[in-house]
Amino acid sequence: MAATGAAAAGPSAREAELAIQRAVFKSGVPDALLSNKLTEFALKIAKLQEKGVAVALIELPIHADLEDTPRARQIRESFRRAFPALPLIRADVLARGLQIKTADGLHLTDEDSRGVMRNLSAELHDACAADR
Numbered sequence: 001m002a003a004t005g006a007a008a009a010g011p012s013a014r015e016a017e018l019a020i021q022r023a024v025f026k027s028g029v030p031d032a033l034l035s036n037k038l039t040e041f042a043l044k045i046a047k048l049q050e051k052g053v054a055v056a057l058i059e060l061p062i063h064a065d066l067e068d069t070p071r072a073r074q075i076r077e078s079f080r081r082a083f084p085a086l087p088l089i090r091a092d093v094l095a096r097g098l099q100i101k102t103a104d105g106l107h108l109t110d111e112d113s114r115g116v117m118r119n120l121s122a123e124l125h126d127a128c129a130a131d132r
């Protein structure tokens with residue numbers, strides 16, 4: 001599979017993309033936008049649950065430089081408050097045993113995507129089984 005975007009351009013392009021994400025993640029999501037997104041998620045989750053679908057929240061790993069930024073913390077905490085009854089599979093669990101590298105700060109490399117999927121498989125099974 002050929003790399004695209006920043007990953008294809010090499011380390012300097014990846015660093016430029018990461019620098020953009022660092023700037024964006026210094027501030028939170030506007031409250032009105034975050035509230036609207038949480039409402040959208042709540043409606044979609046309710047529809048799934050009405051159909052008997054077990055729902056778990058999944059926090060995908062991002063670049064380590066972005067994990068503890070105001071935006072990442074705000075989003076993480078908002079989802080935990082909005083959906084306290086749903087199982088949450090945390091990014092640190094999905095990144096277990098991996099050294100997360102990203103193409104641009106947010107998007108995982110192919111190698112890390114495979115590692116995250118391996119970790120997700122067992123965690124998702126357990127989370128959904130507990131929800132029943």
